[in-house]
Amino acid sequence: MSPIRTLAGVSLRRMLRGRALWVAAIVAVMPIGFAAVTASQRELGVADPSDVFGFVQLMLAVLPALLVASPIGEDIEDRAITYLWSRPIPRWSMLVGTLLAAVPVVWVLAIASWCLASLAGGNAPTLESCIALVLGGLALAIVAGAIATLAPRFGMALTIVYMLFFDLPLGVMPAAIHNVSVTEHGRTFADLKGIAETTPAGAALGIAVIAGVWAAIGLWRISRLEA
C-alpha cells in the first residue's frame, strides 16, 4: 500500500478516535442555528443566503486549522515524525496523507452545514455554492498544512490568524488585492455577493493559484524539515 494511503488511514483513525471531530461538529452546527433563528426573525421567514454562506466560510477558518494544522503541527512538535522519516517514505507523503484524510471530513462538515443551514434559512443550496465550498475547503486545508510546517507549535493559531486578518479582510477590499482571498473567490464562484468581477472559472483558477502557492511552500518546507 502506498505510504500516502497508509498515512491517510492512520490520520483518519486518529481523527475518529480523538475529540477533534466532536469540536468540528460543534463548529459545524453553529451556522444551522444561526440560519434558523435569522429566518424566524425576518418578515419573509428567509435568511439571507449570502450571510449564511459567509458564516459557513468563517467555519472554514477553524476546521482546517483543527483537522489539518493541529495534527501536523503536533506530530512535528512532538517529534512523532521521527518514526515516519526514518522510514523509506517521501517526506511530503506526511502532508499529503494528512490532507487526504482531513479534506473529505472538512468537505462533509462544510457542505452538510451549508445545506442544512440553507434549508433552515428557507433557501435551497445551489450546486455552485457546494462546489465553492469544496474548492475553498481544499485550498484552506492546504494553507493550514503549509502554515503548520512553517510554525508547528503555533500552526493552528496562525492559520486562524491568516483567515481572520488576511484572507477575510482582503477579500472585501474593493481593489485587485481581493484576488488573494480564497473566501472572496468562493463567494464569486457561488454567486453570493462576491465583489470580484470575474467568472466562476476565473474564481476557481484564483483558488487553484493560491492553493498551489501554499502547496509549494508546504512541500518545500517539509522536504527540508529535520526531525
Add this chain to the structure above:
Amino acid sequence: MSEASASARPPGNLVNVDRCSKWYGQVLGISDVSWKLAGGIVGLLGPNGAGKSTLIKLIAGLLRPSRGTLEVFGATPFHSPEVRRRIGYAPEHEKMWDELTAHELVTVMAELAGAANPRTAAEAALAQVGMTSAMHRRVRGFSKGMRQRTKLATAIAHDPDLLLLDEPLTGVDPLARIEIVEWIRALAAAGKTVIVSSHVLYEIEALTSEIIVIHRGQVLAEGNVYEIRKLIDRHPHRIRVECDRPRVLAAALAEAPHVSRIELSDRGLLIETRDPDRCYDLLAEITLAKELTIDSLASPDNNLGAVFEYLTSERRA
C-alpha cells in the same frame, strides 16, 4: 551471523562518517566526527548533551550534516529511501500516536518500511519484545516500559540490517532490562548491526565491549574498552591484591620498572602499573616463587566506568 545478512551486506563499512559536524543554529551537536562501523554491537557512550542522539539521527537520515559526509550502506540516508529501508530506529523520546493500539502502530510502521506482510511482521516483533498480551491496547494507557518495548518493536518489525537504539533501556524494569539485553545480543548474533546509545555505563557493559565515547560533540575514543584502557597512560592501571603476606609481595613488586606505586593495607595492596599484562605475569611468578596465598585479585578500573571517567574528566576541567 546469518548467511543472508552477510551476503546482503556490501563489502566495507556499514557506516562511514567523515569529518561530520552538525549545528543547531548556534548550538553544536557534533564536531568533526570521523568514524567507521563494520558491524556487531557498538555502544555509543556519552553524558547528556554529548551528541549521541545527534549522531544517531544523522545515521537514521533524520538530520543532514552541516559539514562533512555521512554514508550508510554507501549512500546518504537523508536522501536515500533504500538506505532507510534497511535501518530500524527506536528514538529516545516516548511520543507516539497514542490513539492507536500497539499492534496498529507497529503494523503501520512496518507497512511504511516496506514489510511484505506488515501484520504478521508486527505480531512477530511485538512477540519478540514481550508485548503480545497488550498489543491490542491503546498506547495511551501504556506504562513507560511498555512504550519502550513498543518502540523497539517498531524498529525491528521490518527486519532491518542496522538497528539504531537510542537509550533503549530507559524506564524499563530490571527483569525486562535483562530480557532486552539478551534480545539485543540475539539480534547481533543473527547478523544485525546494532548501535546502542546510552549514558548508563553498566547497560552498555552488559551488551558490548566495543564502544565509541562522545563528549561535547567530539569522539574521544573508539574501539574495545579494554584496549582503550591500555592507552590511557596518564591513569595507571590499578590492581588490588589480597594475600597472606602483602609486604613480601610488595617488596618483590617494588623492583619492577612498570610498577609506579604500591599502597599497603592490612589485607593487601593496591598496585598502580603502566603495563598491566606484564604486571599480571610478574604477580604469577612472585606468587609461585614466594609461595604466597592469593585471596583475591581485582582490577577496580579496568572497566567501562573508569575508562569513561578518565576520558571525560580532563575534558570537563
Add this chain to the structure above:
Amino acid sequence: MSAKPTGTIHDLGYRRYAGTRRSERSRWRVIARHQIAIAWKTWWRFKAPLGMAVITMAIAAGMMMFASERKSSLGRAQIFAQRMIDTAMPEAMIWFCRVGFLASLTLGATVIASDLQSGAFTFYFARSTRPRHYVIGKLIGLIALTSLIVVAGPLVLTILRLGLSDTTDELIELLPTIPKVLAVGALATLAYACVPLGFSSLLPNRRHALALWAAYYLIFGAMAYALAHVASPAIGALDLPRAVQAVTFHLFELEFRERDPEIPLDAALGSLIGHASLAIGLVIFQVRRAHHAGVGGSS
C-alpha cells in the same frame, strides 16, 4: 569464620529546612510571575501581539495628530478633524480587541489544557499549592498581559487626546475620559483574559481548546452580531468585541453608525461580566475537579 556484616547510615548533613518560609498566600504570585515570564520568552506568544497593539496605537495616534493639524481648516474639514480626534480611541478599541483575541490564541486559550496535557498539574499540586492559588495566579498573570494590550494602548491614546486639547477648560472637561477608558479596558481585560482561560479548562487537549475558543469568538460572536440586525440589538452583546465597543461608545457618548445595531449598555455590561463570571466559575470547577481526581495529590 566470616566477620558479621555491618551497616552504617552516614549523616550527609541533610536537615529539614528550618529557615523562613514564604507565606502560603505568595503562591499565586509565583504562578503569575511564571505565566508572564513564559509569555515573554518567545516572539510568537506575546511580543508579536504586543507589537501589533503598538502599531494600532501608533496608527490611531497618527490619525489624531494628522487631524489635529487640520483643525485650523474651515467648515466641514474642521468638523471632520475634530470628530476624528474624538473618536480615534473609541474606534481603535475594536482593533485592540482583535489584537487581544490574537494574544488569547497563544496565551489564555491553551494555558490550563497545556498544564493538564503536560502533567504540570502534578508539579503544582505536589507542593503546598491549592487550586485557588493556581486559579488566581493564572488569572492575574493573564490579566497583567492582556491589560498591556487592551488597557495600555487606549490609555495612551486618551492621554494623547487630552494633550491635543485646545484650552485648559477643554482639558479639564475631558479628564473624566481617563476613568472611562480604564473602565472599558478593565472590562475588555476581563473578557479577553477570563473567557479563553475558561475554554482552556474545558478540554485536556490545548489545540482542541483553542479551536473551540476560536469558533466561539469568531463564529458564534459574528452570528450573534448578525442576529442583532434582525432581532433584538441586545443579542449583539454576545459578540465580545462588539460588547466592548458598545460600552466604549456609550461611555464616550458617541453615536452608533447607522448600519450597526445599537447594543444597550446594560446588555453589553451584562454580557462582559457574565462571560467573565461564567468562565472563572468554569475554571474553578475544572481545576478543583482535576485536583480531586488525584492529578496533584490531596487537598
